[in-house]
Amino acid sequence: MAWNIVFEPVVPLLAIVLLALPGVAALLYAAWRGARGAPFRTAALAILVLAVLNPTIRQEDREAVPDIAAIVVDRSQSQDIGNRPGETDAALAMLQERLARTDGIETRIVPVASNPGDEEGTALFGALERALADVPRERIAGAIFITDGQVHDVPENAAALGFDAPVHALIIGRKGERDRRLHVVEAPRFGIVDEPMMLSFRVDETAAGDGVTGETATVSISVDGNPEMTVEAVIGERTDVSLALKHGGPNVIEIDVAEGPDELTMLNNRAVVVANGIRDRLRVLLVSGEPHPGERTWRNLLKADPSVDLVHFTILRPPEKQDGTPIGELSLIAFPTRELFDEKLDQFDLIIFDRYKRRGVLPLAYFLNIVDYVENGGAFLAASGPAFASPFSIYRTPLAAILPAQPSGETTIGGFRPQITGIGARHPVTAGLPGGESDPPAWGRWFRTIDVEVGQGRIVMETPDARPLMVLDHAGKGRIAQLLSDHIWLWSRGYEGGGPQAELLRRLAHWLMKEPDLEEEKLSAAVQGETLTIERRTMDNTAMPARVASPSGAVSEVALEETAPGRFAASVPARELGLYRISQGDLNVVAAAGPLNPREFADVRATDKHMQPIVQATGGGIWWAGADAAGTPGIRTVRPGHDAAGDTWLGLRRNEKYLVHAVHQSPLLVGPLALILILGTLALAWWREGR
Structure with a gap:
């Protein structure tokens, strides 16, 4: 419940000013002449103006509404590396516990997983925008990101966020992580069958923030699952190899670099190129x-x-x-x-x-x-x-x-x-x-x-x-x-x-x-959306189960059902980004889920450099959560314009918004009372001037 006084003029303010000006001029003249009733006449005019302004006591029945804080949880595949899933869960649980003890804050958890059909990588800010689409901008207290820092849709500036509240980041992982990565520099999309074509790639490796150069790494190249060659590539330098396509149509070329020391993941040690073979004549x-x-x-x-x-x-x-x-x-x-x-x-x-x-x-x-x-x-x-x-x-x-x-x-x-x-x-x-x-x-x-x-x-x-x-x-x-x-x-x-x-x-x-x-014995596979479809053509009446190896290395057997004479097929979920390897007897085939070389795995080292600009622009903070979530900061509510982050705490904006359920109004200067006061002061003015 809240009380205040408001004015609700019975006529427009301009009319009140225009009507009051002659009275003010007359009173000034009377005061200059030394009229003894001038103060009382001034009081009468003031009461008249106040009555026309209609002062009112307003009583509002209010209900405070909580501010909204979003916790965006990065569940992309780069967050499945090592101990990151457990560290993410621990940091999330700690934040939820502390937010539950903070009055006036409503929490929204926004998990973001990888999309096999998305070539844009980890899009956390897009997910945040969708999660807060139904929330008035003035009720947003802030956003907290739990991520390894590999975020690919960070806004260019704070205005692009669409709200004025701090953004904070809890980085999962370790500073100075080491990882070896493979990048395709140049790969032709077409090649003439049995004619040499050039393929270029580069092996990068980082240790404690510094690039490793001069060392070599073993790189294996295979076509359609069959080994083609092995080369020693100098880390940090471009490597060119020549190979020939064996058949017309799509040829899936896989490039694999051997595991490096303290490797985070092997998922980005592989690159895939699809080159279409064209017969010369x-x-x-x-x-x-x-x-x-x-x-x-x-x-x-x-x-x-x-x-x-x-x-x-x-x-x-x-x-x-x-x-x-x-x-x-x-x-x-x-x-x-x-x-x-x-x-x-x-x-x-x-x-x-x-x-x-x-x-x-x-x-x-x-x-x-x-x-x-x-x-x-x-x-x-x-x-x-x-x-x-x-x-x-x-x-x-x-x-x-x-x-x-x-x-x-x-x-x-x-x-x-x-x-x-x-x-x-x-x-x-x-x-x-x-x-x-x-x-x-x-x-x-x-x-x-x-x-x-x-x-x-x-x-x-x-x-x-x-x-x-x-x-x-x-x-x-x-x-x-x-x-x-x-x-x-x-x-x-x-x-x-x-x-x-x-x-x-x-x-x-x-x-x-x-x-x-048109091969009698043919195994094929393709990924559409999040579904892997396996097809087998054979001259036999039955087909053995297919062996499917996912990008993460998990292996499963899939039974094939007959769809037509000599045709067998099966469909299984394909929720991981990367290359699926399917084999059946002597036949091997590969199928890519999502982009052939996902941006998600271009760099999987934990980093704060991508989130730093937007965090600083909104007054937020960045913390490295640590193995046991000990780095998770405390939570405070702060007023607009105040600091929103400290060494051990993060701040969420207190907007103090409310809902009004009822309004009660009572005029302070009703008509009869105003008339009595005006006449009384005028009478006093006449009495004073008559003495």
Whole structure:
């Protein structure tokens, strides 16, 4: 409850002044003339002015409201190092206990954890602003930060805070901590497969506030989880290394520096770079044994891909053809067999024999070269026609050593719709082909197939009566495919609705050339938000659990569930920033949560330099909390304008705000009383002047 006197004029103040001026002038004249009633007339005028001002006694029923103090607790991953979690908890408990004994202060605890999708590091002031968004600025008593000092959103000045109250900081950690850190100086985002690319990094180490230089540290570099090289890097100096990407698409390059003395954490001893591998050009050799309707299908498919250099030959005039035409008058180009199959064979990424048959064009020695080419990592596709079942079949050459299907000598004629086999439903070349999900498939018919016996390899497509149509196999380091019908071109012409000819042949060609996305056995992982998704493609019917190593080193096993034939997947939380390593048998993959090289781990040493400017600008203080929270200061309330920090105490502003529940008013000079007083003083003035 509070009392005070207020004035509530019945007319505007300007009107009161204008009306009083003539009276004041008259009184001054009377006083100059020495009129004996002037004092009483002055009193009458004063009473009149006071009555018009309407003095009132006001009584307010007030309720004091507490001031708000925020304790911002840094729970980012850099605060999980060593004893920091325990020290943070101890300091928080001590502050809460002391604030509970301080009258008029309401405490808000604001925990701030790391966000895997945030590249801005530890944002404590943003969290403080959100926590105090519903609090009037004049009720804020101050803010106390419990942190290691690695704060990345400190305002530039006190005005940017949005409130006028002290900011204090309790630093968790030790002065002069030592840590070794890895920084990527320069890393290309793209690189040509099998071509050298430069990667630059620097190893930094700090001891007792001074940079360590001249010493060396062991740095290991791996690509997609496979060790690539080890180098000795001079601490504090730039190190350049050259390495080559092994495949197209994303290549995850990990750079790890060995643990240093008195290391705080290994989390910032690792950096990750993702470089996309680009194939310079894919060179394909297409040899058509004779002109036929499907020949242009292969040519159009390969020419449509801008990354493919196609060399195409069609044999129009075999050596045994004798028609008497002089050689000098022929416009045909001689088939450069020696150049293609002896000198430059290893320069091709894929060789396609389209309805090729033995006609004396290629000596047997060149077929042996093709076998060696495949076993050393090349790719060979045989698109067979009726000649494959004849005595002129390429199976009657050294190619028989690598071809998985042997012709029986028969050719079957009759309409049928190609079907995907059970193995084909799991194989990346044929799995999920458009139209293949229905029974029978929603595709046009073919009318010829070459009968074969499959001794090895995988049959991924077949006829309704189980005759093989497409067989895939591995030979040494290379790959083999056999297409046992020459009617796939009917799909490209739209016969009976056509079929997924372009997609099927594109997948087939890229599988042969070892496109990573078309591997039969593939493990992949990605982080979206705070969820790690693991996917496994396999030709088996089951998949073993995946082993997941988190950035902090914790290891767990995750069971995978089948989502489609040959497809298994699982999702697990990914709340830590950094690199997750997933392995399953011989397969390894890595996935990054948040930025590849989080700002959170750029420097994890405890420091007061980031908080110092804003603390000084607001009149607050900084204390090193210590191992047992002994450094936690006491708490006082201070008035605005007074010191808000001492050696052993921190101050919170006492704003003395309140809520008014009721107001009672009583006028001091009511109308009748004012009239009596005015008339009385005037009567005294007349009486005095009449004597």
